[in-house]
């Protein structure tokens with residue numbers, strides 16, 4: 001909207017009352033979001049942010065936008081005073097972030113604020129101070145073009161609200177996140193952010209490049225070089241929908257859901273519909289615990305969607321779901337396919353845990369004429385997607401036997417295939433063990449035991465493991481450093497968008513997969529309402545199993561048999577911690593059947 005008349009007016013009451021009411025000022029980050037939006041609405045090209053005590057003591061936003069006259073400086077703090085709409089109909093063609101004229105009103109009511117502003121070309125600026133909603137002073141200010149908003153002592157007069165704030169680390173991370181989102185949404189503007197006197201973000205403006213280059217450069221600044229370099233550029237124009245995106249190639253998905261950013265007309269949004277479209281596109285390629293990464297910029301005419309759903313203005317409803325879903329999903333899957341050639345579809349399906357149980361049970365039931373089991377026997381315990389740490393009672397299917405059912409000594413080690421599979425003669429049948437899956441299981445259970453007793457042995461990593469993350473998430477991980485330490489991991493900041501894992505639990509000898517850890521912990525931290533301790537343990541344990549030994553070791557008979565003994569001691573030795581089978585077997589009976597012999601000879 002080219003607004004020709006930018007004076008601030010009070011909205012007539014009938015207009016004000018028809019706009020979903022209630023600016024939500026819950027925390028420093030919500031203040032910052034409003035201030036940034038105002039600066040961007042004012043056409044700012046450079047925005048500087050400073051915070052002290054996680055924004056509770058001070059938030060200062062300075063911009064080089066169009067500035068305000070002295071009258072407007074005063075009016076800006078009034079309720080329903082806005083320069084952005086005059087009539088309800090204007091909402092339909094709105095292109096600014098704000099329009100309710102409530103943010104400054106709401107912010108100034110719960111803080112000590114000041115606004116200093118000067119339109120360019122004026123010889124003097126104006127400053128207004130407000131405390132708890134009351135103007136306490138105003139006077140001339142230096143003629144610095146643009147506007148500076150200072151918000152001090154947030155919630156000083158509403159201590160109940162102050163109580164709902166999280167730890168400084170958490171609030172800080174949210175502040176950074178708000179700037180990251182504003183920066184991704186507005187790649188032409190430069191942003192600088194200082195927290196507690198130290199520079200956290202410095203995002204340059206990229207004026208002369210193509211749209212793709214500008215967006216890529218900004219994504220690189222926010223998400224880091226490695227991630228940005230791999231992303232695929234997507235650009236499609238549909239009637240009423242323009243879509244630009246940078247998305248991860250199918251083979252470079254993330255272990256976290258956190259690297260998905262959506263913007264609609266430069267506003268960060270959330271939408272289940274869009275998320276489903278994204279996952280639909282990745283469906284064919286997506287492995288377990290893998291998530292697409294994306295930064296998506298959508299443009300739509302304002303009358304095709306509704307952001308007025310919630311005052312926080314994040315959840316979007318589209319007038320027409322289907323075309324949006326199809327356009328987005330189609331654009332992504334097309335780009336993915338083009339970027340990777342033809343996907344391999346004909347992979348042999350892996351054995352599910354049920355099938356393993358079945359095979360093993362058949363193996364055990366050598367007396368029965370056919371390998372088939374009565375249906376009732378198949379109803380073992382439900383396949384747990386997340387393996388439990390705590391030793392539980394023996395799964396029903398195994399019954400009350402000494403050791404698990406697959407454990408049928410004597411075993412004779414026959415040899416190793418491809419330094420990956422161990423082959424045993426087991427009571428006249430054959431048992432094949434995937435040695436890596438088995439080792440993972442053993443280490444995993446050992447680590448769980450250490451976690452349970454709170455005695456995790458840690459080893460310093462000779463080579464620190466770098467993990468690239470947006471600055472907000474680096475802060476979040478650092479805020480959890482204590483908990484991580486209890487789990488045997490030590491991390492240190494290394495630059496703004498980089499963490500170093502400096503120590504890891506001694507049970508894991510390989511570092512590369514520890515990257516997963518950080519991502520996973522992040523994911524789990526985001527999960528609302530889950531019990532923190534459990535999550536933590538689960539997250540670490542899951543990662544832990546991935547970090548188990550992967551090297552192809554040559555094993556001798558003694559080690560191979562020792563591995564079986566260790567597996568026997570496991571709660572569930574038949575699966576790796578991720579549910580992949582760790583063993584398959586052919587019972588003597590099954591062998592006989594396959595070779596069409598009348599029956600297995602007696603032992």
Ligand code: ADP
Pocket residue numbers: 007008034038039042063065066067068076077081082083084097098099100101102103104105147
């Ligand atoms: P809204 O953004 O919904 O209009 P706000 O309370 O956020 O309401 O701001 C009130 C008015 O103050 C805005 O409409 C705008 O005219 C003016 N204003 C606020 N911040 C700035 C800024 N940084 N630069 C220029 N004008 C601003």
Ligand code: MG
Pocket residue numbers: 034037038097098099101103104
């Ligand atoms: Mg506003």
